[in-house]
Amino acid sequence: MEYQNIDISTWTQVGEGGNGKTYVHPGHPDLLLKVNNPPRCDEATVKQERDAAQHVFDLGIPTPRMFDMVRVGDGYGQLVEIIKGKKSLSRICSDDPSRISEMAKLLASLGLQLHAMICDTEFFPSRKDLALKGIDASDFVADDDREKMRAFVQSIEDEKTCLHGDFQMGNLIISADGKPYWIDLGWFSHGSPMFDIGHFFMTCQVYSQFPAAQEIFHMSQEQLKSFWNAFAEAYTGNKDISAFTALAGKFAPLDACIRSILMPTPEAYKKLFAGLVHSLVEKFY
Template sequence: MMEAALSRCAACFYPGATGATGAAKLSGGASQETWSFDIVHPGGNVGAILRRAPKGYGAAPTRAAGLDAEAQLMQLAHDAGLPSPRVLHVLEPGDGLGVGFIMQRIEGETIARKILRDEAFARARPILARRLGEVAAGIHALSRAKLPALRVSTAPQEIAELEREYRGFDWPRPVFELALRWLRGHDPGPPDEVTLLHGDFRHGNLIIGPDGLRAVLDWELAHLGDPMEDLGWVCVNSWRFGEIDKPVGGFGSREELFAGYAKAGGRVDLERVNFWEVMGTLRWGVMCCGMMQRFRSGPDHAMERAMIGRRASETEIDLLRLLAPRGNSNAG
């Protein structure tokens, strides 16, 4: 059924296409469906990915940019020479596939454990942090005049939203209280420049090959705000997957990340990066608590939610390390 719908769709938007084959639903993605398939073409099959809202899925969450905006942002990044898949088609009602878009399939790996440990990526790991800095600067430099309508985020808004969500759990955690107080006391104020942010710049949303970074995926949380937010988020300890002494994704240093960012024309503000790393660590902790609440209350008692939920305690350790006086801490 899915293959037949994709065949009809491909024949309409891809010149010379005669159908689609090999349709397979991929794992991952809590709010969107992802399908891999090949567009059948006389000149050779073309690898493609369908990203769409699941059947019966309502309006996008408040923080989500929306699938149409995602497609536009990915194409803008691709056109600017950034590592992003080319968007082949934005779904229309007549396609019978719902809401979403079809993009070029980029081969590579997204699973952090493999990227950080497999020999196949040994040559890529030393160059990734600097490359991520370059790409982040490129994203932040995309012209605001070409962007779709996106939410604008400020530090006070983020603090208020986190506190509201956390209090809604009625699950007191002293370390979270400490972090909220620290964030309110260390708000660096408005940034000199408000730019486009990817919003979820980390493992899982990066396609890595033996040669390095091949694509940035999942622009669902893209928004406008302080560019240092993206740099702080990629340094959150939860994305290091055990390689705690390599703050950038478990494969590099902050200095390498910042050097790449500066080389590509970005300006790094260390105080702001630190602020957003604390914010990001707390945000992930609150998100973990949310997973546990959903597991407890049902009707979805998926064990994966419970496994993520228990990681809230890990973020408490991370927050204590980040908030400890630097002279007495070995925080990474």
């Protein structure tokens, strides 16, 4: 298939996340160019992400409209609707830390809405199935940990609930007129909402110790943990979040295994992930 060729030197970078960069062009004021970091800028990956986002849009979930795939250098990108004056919840918290609790409550409220929706199970994968595949494929996981996680996943009920797949404060943006939009939907799936919560637990309680994560989310470790506490209270409606946090911790190592098949773990990081998974299994299983 022929794609429009984009000269990236004529576009201005306006954003950067863990997976890629975004650009704008004065000649296309309504478009945002999204380009993944290598190796996730290949044609198949970008097409899958675009198709997933389009299906999410068709479900009636608020997300920017998708337009064309384009060629960018040796890789591919996506042209998407630009959301005027948008800010992610993480950026809002970075600019004004006094709003952490407010933004955590907003993520919880919109997360509950998302987790009340029925997914298109013909198109989107089962998170439970991905977890089982990830557990088997993660060669950095110790055998004892693998067996414990597999037994736990097999006990999880199959659900048709919508899951974001990369549920965190950086993937919910607010427009200048106050409208929320979910972004980065390539890992959208269906299953128990706790898969999303386990992923978010990893963000706030595990990855938050690393400077790279703090830079991505524009928040300190303390701020990310505060965000989790406020989120958990709002999501559950309870001040006592100990049981919810413990269950999230049980789902958390599954997320590391799922990640290993969606975004293969580099050899240099396998020892790190092995330690993270083992510590979570030891604490929560």
